[in-house]
Amino acid sequence: MRITVRVPDDLGDTVKxxxxxxxxxxxxxxxxxxxxxxxxxxxxxxxxxxxDHEGPGAEGGAEGQLHEERRESDWAR
Incomplete structure (x- = not known):
């Protein structure tokens, strides 16, 4: 499939x-x-x-682990 997009010149130059x-x-x-x-x-x-299961303000456990994973994942980008 052909898709036409426009990108800034500097980005296009870098890719090329x-x-x-x-x-x-x-x-x-x-x-x-x-x-x-x-x-x-x-x-x-x-x-x-x-x-929804634990109620508002629940800390630690799986939620804490997922928050930590998210921080590490977002930082790695």
């Missing part, structure tokens, strides 16, 4: 100088972004379920 196959590069980047978004959404759904 980084790879010979811009389509493959962008495809990989999009797949990674979609996977991160899905993981983030799944973690949020888990946290929401824990809050």
């Amino acid at each position: 100088s980084t790879t010979e196959n811009v389509s493959a590069y962008v495809t990989e980047a999009l797949r990674e972004k979609i996977a991160r978004d899905r993981c983030r959404e799944a973690r949020q759904n888990i946290l929401d379920g824990i809050r």
Whole structure:
């Protein structure tokens, strides 16, 4: 499928100088972004379920572990 997008000149120049196959590069980047978004959404759904089950203000346990994982995951980007 062909999709036309506009990106800032500096970003386009960087991509072109980084790879010979811009389509493959962008495809990989999009797949990674979609996977991160899905993981983030799944973690949020888990946290929401824990809050619904344990009530507001519940700390520690699985919720604390998920918050820590989220901080580490977000920092790694």
